[in-house]
Amino acid sequence: MAVAEPSAPVAAPARARQVGRHPWLSVLWTAARTPRGAVGLTLAGLVLLIAVVGPSAAAKSPDALLMQPYAKPSGQFLLGGDFLGRDVLSRVLNGGLELLIMAVAATAIGVAVGAAAGISAAYLRGRPDGLIMRTVDVILAFPQLVFALLLVSVLGPKLWLIVLAVGLSHAPAVARVIRSATLDISERDYVKVAELQGMRPATVMGREILPNLISPLMVEAGLRLTYSIVIMAGLSFLGFGQQPPAANWGLMINENRAGLPLNPWAVIVPAALIALLTIGTNTFTDAVARVTIGVERRPEEAALLDELTPRGAR
């Protein structure tokens, strides 16, 4: 490990750079190539595809009354009819996009607010830390769904409000995780160097600390996305969120559960899609977590392991 003269070959180019740069894209890519990640991505991707392409692929209008309520599946209507005699297949194809958008937006809000709170609390310590973390404790004392329901029932079931409510209900948990990750990083020497060279606290947080939080942030985002999907679907099921006659997977489960013995597909398919999406994002997040743990190991060991392990086997 002597110091190389400028001309000496240094490190393995391609792979070492991946480890070194560790941008979120390369981590996602590495995670997608592990078996676990591939399964997760396939599951989630399938549901995602249905949700995104669905609205334009649906043959029938989701709102047209085309058959008997709870009609059995037939050649023309593959999944049969719902409680009003609308085409279940078209409603399934139409019912995912909005749910997804809302879940993603809520996750983004939750992770952004939570990360900002967590980083500030950990880096500034003292009074800001106490203030932020005690607030977090108070919010954490409410179950997440109850907290969201409370906000919505007080302020009315507006969609943006639901997104905001679910997002904010995520923030405390994210703040907790990010705070502990930041506590570790703020003690690193490069943060001390930045302080000694007169860097302002906000800059230290943005330029020195945040880039090193990419791994926990990605894992948190994946995890919170899973929760968001479940909560959004749950809120729709309970009648908050999108209102009838809108097609929405959560809403569909609620609307059609009375007809479960007649046409079970009207409940099973939306429920299965929500389950698959949740399992898929969760599995993929798990793969990302495993990959980033590998990267955060001591550098030599990570490099060695990289060489030892066939690509994607980790």
Added chain:
Amino acid sequence: MTGGQPRGGPAATAISDEGDRLDVRDLEVRIGEHGPDVVSEISFAVPAGEVLGLVGESGSGKTTVALALLGHARRGLRIRGGHVFLDGVDLLRLGPAELRAARGAKVAYVPQDPSAALNPAMRVGEQLREAVQVHPGAVDDARGRVLEVMREARLDAAPQMLRRYPHQLSGGQQQRVSLAMAFCCRPALIVLDEPTTGLDVTTQRHVLETVRALCRSYGVAAVYVSHDLAVVGGLVSEVAVMYAGRIVEIGPTAKVFGEPLHPYTRGLLAAVPSPLRAEVLTGIEGQPPRPGRRGTGCSFAPRCSFAVSECRARPPAPVLADSREVRCIRLAEIASTHAARPAVGGGPAPTGPATALSVRGVTAGYGRTPVLSAIELDVPPESCVAVVGESGSGKTTLARCIVGLHSNWSGEITFDGAPLARGARDRPKETLRRVQYIFQNPYTSLNPRKTVGQIVSWPLEQFLGLPFRERSERAVQVLEDVGLGGDFAGRYPDQLSGGERQRVAIARALAAEPDLLVCDEVTSALDVSVQAVIVEELRRLQRERHLAMIFITHNLALVRCIAQSAVVLRDGVVVESGPVERVLEHPENPYTIRLMADVPKLAVPGPESGDPAASPAES
């Protein structure tokens, strides 16, 4: 004694085989089933009661060999070939159950970090008893044996001691407990993996003596893995030098360290600083190849000044020469050249009343725990002051007070005539620029998410207010100044070796164009050949840029190479200070005298002492 001859037999130096408890032949460890080898062609023998030193720099494969002796390979690695005969039984051919029975009972392992190896939730006595009882039948009287090994490891065998938890022991005591555990079943082989690395020199010497005495009295064969040549030199009679997964030179310690033949051994020895002389250290440029990239010929050829085209054609076979075995085809040419180390030219002695930095009566602590008391220190302009002390002496705290990282201190620190504020946040930008601090560990002092260019550019932006284009030009200049090319600017720290990282850290400090550089143990995380390069680099930069420098170190030997005056700290008090020659050669304080006596020293051919037969003395 014997040892040193592979394949156990016909070599000319062989005296007998009957004494060899451990006989390793053609050991090979590979990555995965068919991957490149990590270590290969490892053969050596160790007689009963002897210690073989296995030395090499990080990545040389010494720990891989040590673990393979226990029949263990790290995750992803496979022991693919060879034999490890222990009293005639091949450990590598044992089944899992037999191997498990052999481990601990017949082969024992002493890890590097005792605080991590001992179970923090178990009392010392319980852990020792457990080590004895894991092998039923190995020991009759478990309790008696525990007390016996504790006495042997020079631990107080009082009941209170047995009831303590590991965290209640000092580092030296913890390591003694590890040693006691290793010796408690009277094994035939003990593998010691850098067991004294974290200890201060005095404790280190005592632990080493214990190891040697125990091996002698119980006829244990021991393999002692270390990167510290001086420590090994004082302990072992046979030494094997590893490079890139091969043993490049093996033989009697006095020969190998006294008259090294392999160019790598020579390079290593030239890089070891001596506390007895002020010498120019010569490092080894370049870095060792990683497994799978070792090329066809001699792995050392790219860094070797003796290399000819033949060296690169095929790997060199071991050659017997002068009672040892060397993997080099250019032995005859090398043996005839004599490597002498030039002495350091007498630096400008600190003269005149002018001081760049003066520390007056500084007292500091963490919370209510006092760490420093009434420290006095003067740093003349353009000169280097070494602050020496063992761990816990407060030397790093002193550095942190000076640069403003630690603000809980009283007293006065004046820089260029003006008093410094306590914390860095209260100091003006100009002061922050003029006093730069280099951290101990280059693996944690560089942000892994920033390129080298970004790292070096920040002080240029912050302190000199340069526009973007000029910043990147200047960053390249500074990088070139510390011996890195401009193409390093686009790299990330993970892509650099330890030495390169430390150079980047130095470049970042120099970019601010400081007047005072505070270097806190800047080489302790580096290999000795890299340490030599970095120390020489710092000395050159200090001279060229007319810097005042505070060089903090626990390594007395290094002080000689870089500083003009030295300050010895103990328990937060300055016990001795003055010009380097006086402090090191004629120490007055009993503590300094003991410190100098306990420093492991390597007898290497130098300008004055040309006596190669002198065996490496330990004290």
